Amino acid sequence: MPTYIEEPIMQYVFVPGAWHGGWAWHPVARRVRAAGHGVTALTMPGLSLGEDSGRLRLADAVDFLVDEVERRDLVDVVLVGHSWGGIPVVAAAERLRKRLARLDFFSAFIPRAGESMADAMGPEVGAFLRTSIESAADRTISVDFESFQASLMPGEPEALQRLVFEQLVPQPGGYMLDALESVDVPGLGVPVGYVLAADDRALAAPGAELAARAGVEPVLVPGGHEALLTAPDLVADALLGR
Template sequence: MNFVLVPGAWHGGWSWHPVGQRVRSAGHGAYALTLPGLAMGDDATGLRLADAVDHIVAEVERRDLRDVVLVGHSFAGIPITGAAPRLGGRLAGIAFVSAFVPLRGQSMADAMGPEMGPWIRGTIDASPDGTIGVDFASFRASLMQDEPEHLQRLVYDQLTPQPGGYMLDALDVDGVGTLGVPVKYVLAERDLALAAPGAELAARAGVEPIMVPGTHETLLTHPDEVAKAIL
């Protein structure tokens, strides 16, 4: 199998390296992507959700990968849902890791609810390059709560502002349950960052959640358990 690992909002491929190393040690391929606009020095101006979806598909095709398992963390549940039907016979499975499972026509901003959604849109509109960041207080309270502050700081300092179009655009595709490939939903036990209960999100994908320890950043703090779950 070839596991294509797609990071969540503000994260790059670096966030998947601990899990990816364990996947490789188990004898599989592992490819950690960084979506456009999320590498240091990238110009995020004007990027839309379609650019993220296109990038995933293009990387799979460029590398000529077969037996592909698309793995998405957090926000990346949206672009992997968009990319999956375009991979055809290359696709062998899908795994969501504490990830959003989008409804048709629902953007990330929409999924965050009637209070957070307008704030996200306003913040993006006010940004010179149309991006949105996360402050440290919010990060430590909801994405990596209860972990040591030095570890929170280490992870936070890697983050990059998210292209706003990734948050504002929605997909017009069928759910992953229609693709005829195995689907998994891996849920961190102490995740506080999801816009809906993890069991509800897993149900959208037609599965029961596989529980792993940790917070929303479980892929960094508990890579052994996450790797075992997706394998």
């Protein structure tokens, strides 16, 4: 693990993407902590194995994120969202503005106002998601191995793909179907960064377009959607501005 020059202490709060828990951020978080910063890698409600998640809505994820930051009395916070995690990060940032030092995204979705994750995937995929969620007894949505392999970890050894896939849990349907009423990342008045995996095949829109919604140009790092696991040195360096 690299040793970094001492920097001002910030409190990094990492939010994972769909089907993932805080574990997905651990390799990056350890490197950020080695740089002298505080780290918290959250697992959102319903994304621990065995949890009852059928009634959860997007607002529950946002409330949880805000409550965790306030409960821990964190200041100088850097909120970091990956993939779907960009949605609750955007919403929570509005409520946590006075505690924020920075807002960062890694290959994250930044929605338009009124646009759910399902909407952003296009009419065909969106309809499939809605039908699947509404017909599931627990109102969750899972990802099959072939889709995970092709979109989230293409080109990686199959043994590694299967190891990561086995950690995934069903995503609460409300997280995918609900939308934010308003989105204005540039208007938050805090510094923003967007780190983009150059070979990402899983984003609902081109990474440069998503970064533009945040008012910034993306910083590219090699790798795919799961580069936070496969290239944590590079992702950590990019988040730390190195």
